[in-house]
Amino acid sequence: MNDHEQQQPAPRRGKVLEALTRAERRAFTRPAPKSAKAQVKFLLTRAKGSTKALAERLGVSRRTVERYRAGTLTTPQKRLRAALVEETESEWQPQVRAQVRAAAATSRGMMVDVTAFFGFTCKGTSDDGRERQVTTEISPTYAKQILELQEAGATEEDLHPIVAEAITESYFTDWGTRADGLRADFTQVLKIEFRF
Incomplete structure (x- = not known):
């Protein structure tokens, strides 16, 4: 051999x-x-x-x-x-x-383009999960958390909840201006891209 x-x-x-x-x-x-x-x-x-x-x-x-x-x-x-x-x-x-x-974690944040299965829970109502394509910003606060987890050797399962939270904040609740209490989880990620 x-x-x-x-x-x-x-x-x-x-x-x-x-x-x-x-x-x-x-x-x-x-x-x-x-x-x-x-x-x-x-x-x-x-x-x-x-x-x-x-x-x-x-x-x-x-x-x-x-x-x-x-x-x-x-x-x-x-x-x-x-x-x-x-x-x-x-x-x-x-x-x-x-x-x-450093720029993503302090001032710019980053963009995410993801196609995945999103499921939701919300106070007083429910929305059945389904496959969606979402393109949205991720705030510097969440970008910092995601990058720190990556640097610390986080697994894919460790990153999913924080990325879902970041997407929920910017896309589904529009930075907290609507859908109070909504929580989105994503699974079955088909495609995902980040941009700094």
């Missing part, structure tokens, strides 16, 4: 977490490295030159990392290619990422 065959599958993340990551990456001012050799070289600088640490992070052998750094291997298999892109982009332009996140 060679190094490529020993690779483990990459873990799956939920749609909300992936959408937050995509929103951050759209803020990049320069493109991330594209070739496997350039990605490995960049990641090695972030790992302080440790081929062992990078190999563990990517789920490959140390020798595989050395071969990509030297350019003797150039075309990674699908799982390694995905890991290289993910790891490179997660480390790329940390200052740009931090500035965008």
